[in-house]
Amino acid sequence: MTVVTDTALETFRARADALVAGHPVVTDNAYTRWFARGVATREEVRHLAVQFSVFSHLFIEAQLRKVINASSLDAYRSGKEILLNELGVVFRADHGHSTVDGGRFRFGAAHFEWLLRFGGPLGLGFDDLGKRKYGTPSTLHFCDELLRVYGSEDPSIAEGASYAVEHWAAAGFWKELIAGLQAFKARECPDLPLAFWTWHDEVEDDHAAHTADELADAFDVPGFDGERFLRGAEEMLDGVQVFWDGLERDRPRRGS
Numbered sequence: 001m002t003v004v005t006d007t008a009l010e011t012f013r014a015r016a017d018a019l020v021a022g023h024p025v026v027t028d029n030a031y032t033r034w035f036a037r038g039v040a041t042r043e044e045v046r047h048l049a050v051q052f053s054v055f056s057h058l059f060i061e062a063q064l065r066k067v068i069n070a071s072s073l074d075a076y077r078s079g080k081e082i083l084l085n086e087l088g089v090v091f092r093a094d095h096g097h098s099t100v101d102g103g104r105f106r107f108g109a110a111h112f113e114w115l116l117r118f119g120g121p122l123g124l125g126f127d128d129l130g131k132r133k134y135g136t137p138s139t140l141h142f143c144d145e146l147l148r149v150y151g152s153e154d155p156s157i158a159e160g161a162s163y164a165v166e167h168w169a170a171a172g173f174w175k176e177l178i179a180g181l182q183a184f185k186a187r188e189c190p191d192l193p194l195a196f197w198t199w200h201d202e203v204e205d206d207h208a209a210h211t212a213d214e215l216a217d218a219f220d221v222p223g224f225d226g227e228r229f230l231r232g233a234e235e236m237l238d239g240v241q242v243f244w245d246g247l248e249r250d251r252p253r254r255g256s
């Protein structure tokens, strides 16, 4: 029985992985590929900072919705790890894994405050970052899809979206942005702190491992629907793609 179940899980995992690995936002992200070349101007870096801050800040709303809609206490707690860390509770090591349980809250550890420190040398302050009103239509479409799909009440759809987001994030876009930012920093902005970007890159592999366990857990939940999981994954990746395609279209010197 167990053998049959494991085979079904592995077959399904292979389908989910193929969907993520083959999606254009993973295989062909024109914006991050360009950004990695390090030729972005100050204005282009500022635009990225503002749009990323809107997504990153509004992501907290989607994460809270995911926690509220969690289908089990375990899922509720996993969601809270991400939510509270996002808000400024520092992870601490506990028997080989990281947790916010017993961790310490610091205002300055909120990911949004890291972005504020990043924005400073670019001339961006609290009044320039993180609010819905600063988002372009494509950024806001992505944020709304996060609420709708990632925060879905349907656990199969929500888990699919989670799986997609974590695997997309682990697939390399942080490294491409970091490469471009390092070049920009070296060229004209020596005081630019890159901690927001490098920290996220480092934890990404951890996150993706979490989500692999989540897939196994979700698969065992009565009522789990593989087709809805895959739909959630695909719709979420389509939303992510709208965000990056928007940034690509906003580049004034496209083609360079």
Ligand SMILES: [Fe+2]
Binding pocket: 086, 111, 200
């Ligand atoms: Fe974050």
